[in-house]
Amino acid sequence: MMTMQRQLRLTRDGGRVLACGWFAVVVLATLLGGCGLLPAHHASAPAVDPAQAAGVKEAAMASAVAAAKVGGPEEEILSFSLHMDTTDADVLFKKDMYDTSSFPVQLVGEGGRLLSGRVEVKGSFSRRFPKKSILVKLDKGGTWQGMRRISLNAMGTDPTLMREFLIWDLFRNLGMATPRVQYARLFINDQFAGLFLFIEWIEPRMFGNFGLGSDGALYHPRDSAFCGDLTPASLAPDKECWLKLAPPDNNFSELTGLVQGLATTPAADFAAFLDQHFDVDSVLNWIAGNVLTSNGDTYNKNYFLYLSRKTGKWTVEPWDYDLTYGRAWDPGLPFPASIYNDNFQYMYPPNSGLANPLKDKLFANPELYRRFKRRLGHLLGVTAPDPAAPAATYGWFAPERLAKRLDAVEQRIGADVARDAFVAEGTADRESMVAALRYYCLARYLFLKTMVFDKTAYGTSRWTPEMAALGMQEINALPVPPAGARIRLPLDLSATVKLLAGKEAVYLVDPVNFRFLATFWPQELTGVTRLNLEAQAEQPLLWLPPGKEAGQCLERSWLLTSQAPATEVTGDLRLAYFQESSLHHELGGAVTDEAALNLWVQEEGSAWRELATEVNVHDNTLTTRHLTLRPMRLYRIVACQ
Amino acid sequence: MIRYGTIRLGMLAVCGWLAGVAGPANAASPWLLSEGMSKLSSSVYYSTADAYWDRDGVRHQGDCRSNNWSLNEHYEYGYSYYHTLFAEATVVDKACGPEQVGGVGDLRLGVRGRLNLYQNGKAWEASVIVPSGYSRDRPARLGYGRFGVEVGFAMRFGVREQTRSHGEYGASVRLWEGPPADQTQAYLKWSQQLSAAWDGWVKMEGNFSLRNAKEEPIESLDYNRLSDYDVVRLGLGLQWTPRRMWSVDFALYYDLWGRNTGCGTGVGISVSRTWE
Structure with missing residues (x-):
């Protein structure tokens, strides 16, 4: 005090x-x-x-x-120029997704020297998209800036073209042993083929650049096996969960030893185990990155493990963040829509994701959870800086800083995005997706801050891993809904926020359920007031505009009040709704076009009126402009098609 | 004479059923391997027959039961995105009554190419059939003992990724150097996922003489009949994929109709492995 x-x-x-x-x-x-x-x-x-x-x-x-430093793609945008047979070039981007053939190619190297090699499509899920990620393997003796492999990510699953860059930028600034990552223009036979992301090939040489030696052992969960979760079961030979990338042999003894150690070490002793066997910062940063980006596509895949002979410790190398920042897996849709869809989420707790002893025991160990929380708070900028993390990364994920970073990236790549034929087809959609990415960063920040760091009125934590574990026990005890059945988890949500003149925006976050309910941008304010918003989520509507049926509307009712007796306020209002999956959402059964939803408002004692509404179907928000709230009046709001 | 001829024909037809078609094999395959990929399939087939169809398609009881075994090794290699090379060798052991023969049968070497530049599953195929040097004078023999050339195509259709189902059809023409009648082959197949590791399939295939199953003016009457035949066959199978890049195929074949050929049934098991 x-x-x-x-x-x-x-x-x-x-x-x-x-x-x-x-x-x-x-x-x-x-x-x-x-x-x-x-x-x-x-x-x-x-x-x-x-x-x-x-x-x-x-x-x-x-x-x-x-x-703090805004950051962004300070480096130049690289250019790669490939020359190849025109038929091969055509086929490369149009052939069947699972074909792994390569084609002869010449890369224009430094000084205009032509370097011969082969080019192939790389990746797994991203192969489904028209814009393919490619890998150029230069022939023996040929290198580009010391590298024989040139890996260019198409970012085909991410029309914003920013998700991967943003997280790699963070990992690099955290001082992790990360690949070099830069935006790159690709030219094929002198034609612009699109904006790609150059990601240095993950190999021992790369770890050697960070003082970890180039003679270590490199493992990677095999992408299509979905079982590289570091449990003893993942070592079963018939499952083929793991690839040993270096040295290229079949000796998995070191990985086996690690897995056994992870399995047998009690959670209470896990801090010492981790300190002894791991580069702990790489683990903390990996999990913090997963938490910030809501990466649900990892822990059994999408990471590397490198055992350095120099340090004798394992380093975790994160991988593949294209399906993050709000993307949600949908259990009710068939593949590939189950993975690539318009669902949105920001409300998964830090320890969510597939089971993995490295993650699970970290959250179960008080000391490690404290270190993790310190790292997360550092990155959000909501606690004291973490002395073990670079000072420049303090507040990296704070909304205003991240917004500036997004602006910087967008400005940097905008011209190339505009002429990228693969992106150009969905330009309008891209703008909406970029807005959704911005919204995710804000929503995730508010969610994590409220959930993990804000205290209750009694000074206690609102969320701990132990509480989450108990909550999961309760959830697991509930009857399992039939497969394909609609899920409804009714919530009564509320938030109150003070409005002050001269402030740009206020955010209404439910302090109990941590849900981000609304944003209000006051424009005209005659005094000081409090804005109160209540929402009945995933519940039958409390009221309906005339001529509308419940099925045409969102299953969410809002009640908005300005609580100062003499203050009238006018501003823009953005309300959030919920659409986590095809089975768990608030869309009424008769809503056929989500984009056609409109807000309806009824001031207490007056008639219902329809409000001009902007819908972002990617972040599930409804925005209306210039809404005037008279003091001490109740405003009922619904959204209907 | 007629009686003797009929009995003799019956024995040879039953024995010869697998002479022309050493194992249930597609007319062509629609699938090309990615560049650098290899696939090796090892198949064992057993077939038996104690009856035959004469050249009018009338079924007769044979005077022996055939017991035919064949081991087929089929290797494919993705030479480039555009071409897959393949080679095939068969070891045969067959017996029917007093006739018995065993050894290396025909070799087949071929190339497969794309009919659609962008999609796999639409291919042309050309191959040569090389006799391995076995005797072609015995009633029970390992093959025709002649060089042959085969050209054909195969296509996929109805691919549904969600249910891992698809269809295939294909046809080919096989031209022989010498007495065997030139042939056409055709097949239609549908595969359907049954569980995570199991698929089921059903296949109809036919082998038709381009000389309408007539006698050929060559030295041996008996051989003529056996090298100029039609058959329509139904196949049912299960494919088990125990692990990545491995599959095991269990097949059951039944001859529905034919001319100048044995009417039999067969079972087979095939283990395939693909690698880079």
């Missing part, structure tokens, strides 16, 4: 004193000039009570976040 009050006093006085570790960063950042960039309800005005003092702390921390 003393520290907090001292910090508060310093801040109120405009002082620039280095009070303690994390606060030093805050003050330094303030000196550098950024301030007031957090959402308004976070950046509350300083006051003397402890709760508001915490707000001051947040505001100061927001300054630190804002002042």
Whole structure:
């Protein structure tokens, strides 16, 4: 309390004193000039009570976040020029997805020198998309910047073309042993073939660049086996869960030893085990990255393990983040729609994902969970900086900083995206998807901050892995719904936020269920007020506009009030709805076109009126502009087609 | 004379059933391997027959029961995206009454190419059939003892990825150097997923003489009849995929109709492995 009050006093006085570790960063950042960039309800005005003092702390921390490096694709966009037979070039992008044939090619190398090799399509699920990821293997003796393999990710599953870059950018800045990743223009026979992402080939040589030696053992869960989860069962020879990439032999003894250690070490001793056998930062960063991006496509695949002979420790190398940042697997749709769909989620807890002892025991061990939480809080910018993480990554995932990063990336690649024929076909859709990516980053930040870091009124944690485990026991005890049956989990949600003049946006987040309910951008405000929003989610509608039937509407009713007696407020309102999968969503049975939903509002005592509504079907939001709320009035809202 | 001829024909027809078709094999395959991929299939077939169809398609009881075994080794190699090479060798052991013969039968070498540049499952095929040097004078023999050339095509259709089902059909023409009647072959097959590791399939195939199963003016009356035949056959099978790149095929064949050939049944098992 003393520290907090001292910090508060310093801040109120405009002082620039280095009070303690994390606060030093805050003050330094303030000196550098950024301030007031957090959402308004976070950046509350300083006051003397402890709760508001915490707000001051947040505001100061927001300054630190804002002042930190924005980041982005600072490097140049590479250019790769391939020359090959025109039929081969045509076939390369149009052939059957599972064909693994290669074709002769010449790569224009440094100084215009032609390097001979073979080109092939790479990847697995991404092979289904018209824009193929390709791999150029140069003939023996030929290298491009020291590399014989040139791997170009098409990002075909991600029309934003940003997901992979964003996470690799973070991992690199966290100091992980990561591949070189840069955007790259691909030309085939002098024709622009699209914007790709160059990702250095994962091989021992790459780890050698990070001081881990090039003589280590490299393992990778085989992508199509879905079983490389580090359990003893994953070692069964008939399952073929693992590929040993280096050295190229069939000696799996080291991996076997690791798996046995993971299986037999009790969770209580897991911190010591991890410290002894792993580059712990690589594990913390990998899991933190998975948590931030809601990566549900890993833990049994999509990572590498490298055993360094120099350190004697295992390093985790993350992999494949195209189906992240809000993408949701759909158990009710057939493959491939089960993987690639318009569903959206940001509300999975940190320890979600497939079972893997490395992840599960980390969350079960208090010391490791504390270290993980510190790393996550560092990246969100909501706790003191993690001294074990690079200072530049503090607040990396804070919304305003990430928004600037997205802007920077978009600006950098915009011109190339515009002329990428594979992307151009769905330009309008891409804009909506980019908006959804931005929205995900904000929603995920608010969700994690509220769930993991905000305290209850009693100062206790709102969520811990132990609580999650108990919750899962309760869920597992529930009757299993029949396969293909619609799931409904009714929730009563509410949030209240203070509106202040001059603030750009406020976010309404339910503090109990951690759901992001709405964003409000006040435009005209005659005083100070509180905005209260209640939502009945996944429930029959409480009211209906005339001429509408329940099936035409979302199964969500909102009640909005401005709670100051004399303050009228006008602003833009964005409301969120829920569509996690084809089995779990709020679309009424008669909604045939999600994009045609419109908000309807009824001011208490008045008639229903339809509001001009912008629908983003990718992030499941409904936005209406210039909505005026009179003081102390109830506004009933629904969304119908 | 007629009686003797009929009995003799019966024995030879039953024995000869697998002389022309050493094992249930498609007229052609629609599938090309990716460049650098190899596939090896080892098949064992057993067939038996104690009756035959004469050249008018009338069924007669034979004077012996045939017991025919064959071991077929079929290797394919993805030479490039555009071409797959294949080679096939068969070891045969067959007996019917007093006749018995065993040894290496015909060799087959061929190439398969794409009929559609972008899609697998639509292919042309050309191959040569090379006799391995066995005697062609014995009533029970390992093959025709003649060089042959075969050209054909095969197509996939109705591919449904969700249910792992698809159909195939194909046809080919086989031209022989010398007495055997030139032939056409055709097949129609449907495969359907039964479970994660099991698929079922049903196949109709026919082998038809281009001389309408008539006698040929060559030295041996008996051989003429056996080298100029029609047959329509039904196949049922199960394919088990125990692990990646491996499959095991269990097949049952039944001759529905024919002319100048034995009417028999056969069972087979084939193990295939694909690798890069």
